[in-house]
Amino acid sequence: AQTVTQSQPEMSVQEAETVTLSCTYDTSESDYYLFWYKQPPSRQMILVIRQEAYKQQNATENRFSVNFQKAAKSFSLKISDSQLGDAAMYFCAYRGNSGGSNYKLTFGKGTLLTVNP
Amino acid sequence: GAVVSQHPSWVICKSGTSVKIECRSLDFQATTMFWYRQFPKQSLMLMATSNEGSKATYEQGVEKDKFLINHASLTLSTLTVTSAHPEDSSFYICSANPSFNYGYTFGSGTRLTVV
Numbered sequence: 001a002q003t004v005t006q007s008q009p010e011m012s013v014q015e016a017e018t019v020t021l022s023c024t025y026d027t028s029e030s031d032y033y034l035f036w037y038k039q040p041p042s043r044q045m046i047l048v049i050r051q052e053a054y055k056q057q058n059a060t061e062n063r064f065s066v067n068f069q070k071a072a073k074s075f076s077l078k079i080s081d082s083q084l085g086d087a088a089m090y091f092c093a094y095r096g097n098s099g100g101s102n103y104k105l106t107f108g109k110g111t112l113l114t115v116n117p
Numbered sequence: 118g119a120v121v122s123q124h125p126s127w128v129i130c131k132s133g134t135s136v137k138i139e140c141r142s143l144d145f146q147a148t149t150m151f152w153y154r155q156f157p158k159q160s161l162m163l164m165a166t167s168n169e170g171s172k173a174t175y176e177q178g179v180e181k182d183k184f185l186i187n188h189a190s191l192t193l194s195t196l197t198v199t200s201a202h203p204e205d206s207s208f209y210i211c212s213a214n215p216s217f218n219y220g221y222t223f224g225s226g227t228r229l230t231v232v
Contacts (some may be wrong), residue, residue, distance in 0.1 A: 037223075105151070106162050
């Protein structure tokens, strides 16, 4: 079974600084998707960024970028120029492409990010 | 686009009664929807996968008779918590995948309190 590990329960960053959230995963599949979701205090899950495993280029969405290391099974999220609105719980998630129950998402335990003014 | 609407946002019910939560895909068809439960400061725990026109697939340890799932159309899935008890109090979230290559979209969640 696939597992997703987020080793940082909490992180903090100063406004305008850069922070990196870590995520590792375990899978025997070669084709899959990885996601970072943000859950602010409203508890609405918001997709931040996604990465397709067969693409070597790291995904980027404005101030958010990932460092995808397939061989190391690592998928870290970098937030540049941190803003107060970035404060939230961040979840790393995995989805396989083998079909069947593998279409479901497997989540890490989350990292609570605090942004200090 | 790709909006999932979940209702109600919060509900308080008496112990022993049943509560229905609705999850609708507003601008896409969803043959599959997912139901999660989330405790405070914890991750999302998948309860079941809802399949349009067929029985739901429940995760291990989830009581099928307690959490009834119906996916009667391509845009609506419902979760009914039957004979609710205080331990069923939690935050319930639904989600769907608008397309294979898209990220999953989530409803806004339902906070259930059983008194």
